[in-house]
Amino acid sequence: MQRREIELTTGDQRITDVTAECATFVAEVGGDGLLHVFLPHATAGLALLETGAGSDTDLADHLDTLLPRDDRWRHRHGSPGHGADHVLPGLISPSLSVPVDDGRMALGTWQSVVVVDTNADNPRRTLRLSFLAG
């Protein structure tokens, strides 16, 4: 299995587009198969979204409604409301697969691969890419 780990600096950026990193990896590996994208972190997730037209910010903002950053959470380490970050991967999984044809992801025109990370306390992230030839 071909694999690569990429270090990201997300800082307080809640959505980070990693489509280019994924595309480079599958192009270098080449062939048909499945790209598996994975985050080895407990406070971030992966999504396929349109970026650049506001929907990435819409998702990030709306997470404050779905998972309010208040004192309801048992998990209370870190910044106020940080417990919400630990529930996030239950709704937005850190595991995602994308089909690959001849070294290219079979994404739709408006799809980008993004890291969703509302946890500013952990600004360094590792993106793990794996390719299963098919």
Added chain:
Amino acid sequence: MQRREIELTTGDQRITDVTAECATFVAEVGGDGLLHVFLPHATAGLALLETGAGSDTDLADHLDTLLPRDDRWRHRHGSPGHGADHVLPGLISPSLSVPVDDGRMALGTWQSVVVVDTNADNPRRTLRLSFLAG
């Protein structure tokens, strides 16, 4: 890797059962492995649900509560509330895998593969199936 693209007409139907299409594909390919189901679209997702007892409609209706079709969204192209459709794949991923044993999906009795698509502006959808032999 065996693959197939299937054109769907979802119209204003919010849940479309594609279990039969998936079952036909894996039966024709045969063998053991993993079926990967994928939507190359930025306003739809895939789910494994019981259909026929109201839960499909329950999910579709409840999305109006989780992702209200009001003017909160930055993304404002298309019909009113359409920004919600663009956030949907963040919660309901367009990427899904199902194990296959000897040409049959290992689904539970009550599981169906469904497309969740609240976006009536785009009535034509492509379903991408890939099979990784294992």
Added chain:
Amino acid sequence: MQRREIELTTGDQRITDVTAECATFVAEVGGDGLLHVFLPHATAGLALLETGAGSDTDLADHLDTLLPRDDRWRHRHGSPGHGADHVLPGLISPSLSVPVDDGRMALGTWQSVVVVDTNADNPRRTLRLSFLAG
């Protein structure tokens, strides 16, 4: 494809940690590849979460806010509010993949594989593990 089915007794436990079962399976199979975890059930999902610091209970409790156990649901078999259990897999998918390096899951320090199951009416569950060598 190597596979294993494991019977679980979840009872009224809403979060069940199955990391040890997954780790044992991939260690016995060995090698590099992708572990696919699957629940053949229509009222449960899988997540990668930190356990032991409250976030598992936070997720389970918060599902009562996201998917209220009231009479809004069309699906009305079973206990009151059971319709919510049938919508749950739309938000928390019963299908999950984890990369495996030399017989070990490439999980982050704080990640555990958990079954999320708010349906106390069905205390017996089957966990299906599949390994695709890569």
